[in-house]
Amino acid sequence: MKEALIDKTTGWRGTRDIWIRAAYEALLENGIDAVKVMPLAERLGLSRTSFYGHFSDRNDLLNALVTHWQARNTGNLVRRTEDYAETITEAVLNVFDLWLRPDLFDSRLEFAVRNWAHTDAELAGLLEEADRVRIEALQAMFERFSYEAAYANIRANTVYQTQIGYISMKKDGPEEPLAPRLKRMPHYAEIFTGRTATEAEIARFLARHSLPEGTG
Known part of the structure; x- marks a missing residue:
C-alpha cells in the first residue's frame, strides 16, 4: 500500500x-x-x-527484450567457450555450466524467443544469426584443442542441438532434479569430445553445482 x-x-x-x-x-x-x-x-x-x-513505443520495448536475450544467452555462451581450460573435456564442462545456471543461459527465455520468432520474420533472422554465432564459437573451442574443422563443426552442432532440443522438450514437462542431470554430464562430455574427463575435472564441475546437504 x-x-x-x-x-x-x-x-x-x-x-x-x-x-x-x-x-x-x-x-x-x-x-x-x-x-x-x-x-x-x-x-x-x-x-x-x-x-x-x-x-518510444511497444517495438522499443520488444527490442529491449531481444537485446537482453542476445546479451544473456548468446553473449554468455560465446564467453564460456573462450574460458580457460586445459583440455577439451574441461572446456565442454565449462559450457555445461550454462545449462545449469539461468543467470548464464536463460532456457525459458530461449524457448519463448524461439516461439516468438515463428511470427516475426525479423526476429527469425536474428535467431538464425544467433545460432550461427553460437555454433561457430563452439566449433572454435574444439579447434583450439586440435580437432579438424569438419569434425569440430559436427561436434559443435551436436553439443548445441542436443541442448536446444532438451530445452524444447522440457518446457512444459516436470522440472528434472539437478542430481541426475549432474551425474550424466561427464558422460555427455565424453560422447561429445571422444575423450574421458579426469576425476579432477569432474570434481571441479560437480563442486560448482553442489547440492544442499540431504538432497539429490
Whole structure:
C-alpha cells in the first residue's frame, strides 16, 4: 500500500528495467501477444503514459527484450567457450555450466524467443544469426584443442542441438532434479569430445553445482 501511495503522490513512473522485467515475465508466461503496454501498466500498477517516459513505443520495448536475450544467452555462451581450460573435456564442462545456471543461459527465455520468432520474420533472422554465432564459437573451442574443422563443426552442432532440443522438450514437462542431470554430464562430455574427463575435472564441475546437504 505504501508503494502505491508513493506512486500516486510523486508521479513515480517506474524504471526502464522494471518495465523490461514485466515484459520478460509476460513473455515467459503467455507469449509475445501478452507483451502489450496496457496490460503491463496494470501489472505494475502504473499509468500507460508512464511507459512512454522510458520507451518510444511497444517495438522499443520488444527490442529491449531481444537485446537482453542476445546479451544473456548468446553473449554468455560465446564467453564460456573462450574460458580457460586445459583440455577439451574441461572446456565442454565449462559450457555445461550454462545449462545449469539461468543467470548464464536463460532456457525459458530461449524457448519463448524461439516461439516468438515463428511470427516475426525479423526476429527469425536474428535467431538464425544467433545460432550461427553460437555454433561457430563452439566449433572454435574444439579447434583450439586440435580437432579438424569438419569434425569440430559436427561436434559443435551436436553439443548445441542436443541442448536446444532438451530445452524444447522440457518446457512444459516436470522440472528434472539437478542430481541426475549432474551425474550424466561427464558422460555427455565424453560422447561429445571422444575423450574421458579426469576425476579432477569432474570434481571441479560437480563442486560448482553442489547440492544442499540431504538432497539429490
